[in-house]
Amino acid sequence: MKIKKLIIIFVILITTGCFNYVEINNLVIVSGIGIDYKDNKYVVTFENLYQNKESSDSNFATGITKTATGDTIANAFDNITLSLEKNPYYAHLKVVIISSEIANNHLDELFDFFLRNNDIRNIFSLVISKDITPQEIFNSSSKYYPVVSERIKNLLENNIYSNYISKNKYFKNIASNYLSGEKNITLSSIYKKDDELILGNLFVFDKKKVVGSLNQEQALILSIIDNNKPSSIIKVPCKIDSDKKLVIRIYESKTKFSIKKNEYKITNNLSAEIIENSCNINLENKESQKHITDNFEKEISNQTIDLINYLKIINSDILGINNKYFVKYRSKNSNYFKDKNFKVDTILNINKKGLIFEVKNDNE
Amino acid sequence: MITNKQKFSLIYFITNSFFLASGYSLIFKVSGKDTWLSMILGTLIGAFFIYLMNKYIFNKNSNNILTKLVTYSFHIFIIFINILVVRIFATSFFLTKTPGIVITLPFISLAFMCSKKGINTIVKMSELLLPISLFLITISMIAVLKDGSINSFLPLLTVPKRKIFISSLYYGIFTAIPHLMLYNINIDEKIHIKSYIYSSLISIFIGIIIISTLGPYLIKVFRFPEYMVLKQIKLFNFIEKIENLIGLVWFFDLFMSSSVCFYNLNKVINKNFIIAIIIASIVYFVEFVSKNYEYANYIYKHLPILLFIIGSIFFIIFYRNKKSS
Incomplete structure (x- = not known):
């Protein structure tokens, strides 16, 4: 019994892993x-x-x-x-x-x-x-x-x-x-x-x-395409005074990639809020709302097209389009992103108008 | 009297005993992101193996020399692999400067002591460790779930069918062959297969989380993908760096498997000095192999084949004994 106890004490003392201490x-x-x-x-x-x-x-x-x-x-x-x-x-x-x-x-x-x-x-x-x-x-x-x-x-x-x-x-x-x-x-x-x-x-x-x-503007567009919770600011000039801007912030994005053999389509489905209304547009006016939405959709689509064209020129597939092609057609085509045509569609929903309704006048 | 719960816990640990260091990493290497399918098919293959074991060899004790020799070899091989894995895993991550013998000797001694107390102590121990193991696995897998991506599995089924088949066989071998060590424990066939399937489902769940978190490339690169996943755990943004604590679950599997092996060896040999010689030899060979990367790598790569061969010999010898009796 004594020997057993001695062995246990010996084991406890020498096998505690203190070598790494x-x-x-x-x-x-x-x-x-x-x-x-x-x-x-x-x-x-x-x-x-x-x-x-x-x-x-x-x-x-x-x-x-x-x-x-x-x-x-x-x-x-x-x-x-x-x-x-x-x-x-x-x-x-x-x-x-x-x-x-x-x-x-x-x-x-x-x-x-x-x-x-x-x-x-x-x-x-x-x-x-x-x-x-x-x-x-x-x-x-x-x-x-x-x-x-x-x-x-x-x-x-x-x-x-x-x-x-x-x-x-x-x-x-x-x-x-x-x-x-x-x-x-x-x-x-x-x-x-x-x-x-x-x-x-x-x-x-x-x-x-x-x-x-x-640059920052391109990165913001990338954020819209590749991130479902972006925080991207987009601005368009006012119709009457082009020095002034109407600004929205995209806060939610659901981007869909439609991959076909000969082309791919990127559809941005976005939710946004107005954060700066220097144009003094009446945001309660339905026609104005439609006009603003159309303008922003066009602007975002154009910026997306510019970004994709730039990425195609430098041949950088940071959106993983080639892999999406592989996922769909199970054959690898490393030039798909670069060589094929693409389309961009933007569906924008401006559903927050900020904390104020009142505007000085209805300019646009 | 062993309860069904105790039987399940023992089966759970034995099913998972080959997953640390070899199981996951080998099957990921073969079938990559489509391993989820291999694991499902492998479960069916494993269940079939277990059905054969229950039908043809379980509960058939024999005292002839050949049977004893096969029993020694099988159990010594399993203990050797378990101790080798403990040695390599511990020296790779926790105790990098500690001599291997200081790691392996307490582990093997503890498993031997546990086995000497009899099967009731072993199953009680497994019953006790099971909830801890499941709790740690659940916590860790939930914690890394947010880092996972469904894209890691896409496109589905691009790995060649031959590789999926090989990987399924590996899975079946890793999960079912260790069940041979339950040959003299009375387990109802249905309960055995059912418990095996439940245990395998847990392994499949862990495998799927590993693939989704590490992605199709890194699962093939890492030597211990199951441990590398744990490194990413960040609970409630402040509990982190707990991979070593959670990594304990793999030691539980190896400990329970080694204890059962020693229990079976004790039953066949029942002479302490022979067991002592066996322990000393295993510790020596573990040291020898782990210090020679070539040998360790050879065993790692051929483990499913070695396990299958030694398991088949065990099966055939016991089957012949049953027929002749």
């Missing part, structure tokens, strides 16, 4: 990672969270960056630890910023590294740095924004009014589309202007490379 004080939380490629080497920057000792609030963190280079991404990651006094902990990784060079020529390596790595969870945002290196972005912290990765994450998540420019897709979804080729991918971008970090154009890829970018 790391004190929390010996961990440093990596909140953001920047990856660049220069002179045939990967340049990796970590933004690590440290307790801000100047602040009276002990929970107040500040971001401190460390940079290292290496022949491979893994090598650069390892080299960073040469200047890190603690073990890097990636479970709270919020954002990975890549340079245009990485986006254009090294995405395969990036996806392979991140998908293989067990320490990194695949639920972070992937962003391209525009006209600035990822390292410079992480070095732009200020007294008010001490953690850059936290700021970028908030910019991406809380930017509700033009949410497609910052479409916050997790890395896993981007990797899935990139590797399977079902859809060409888009990535948000970030740039710096007067010490401010600002969301830039939406970068558009073909199979492997950046082939173009969508």
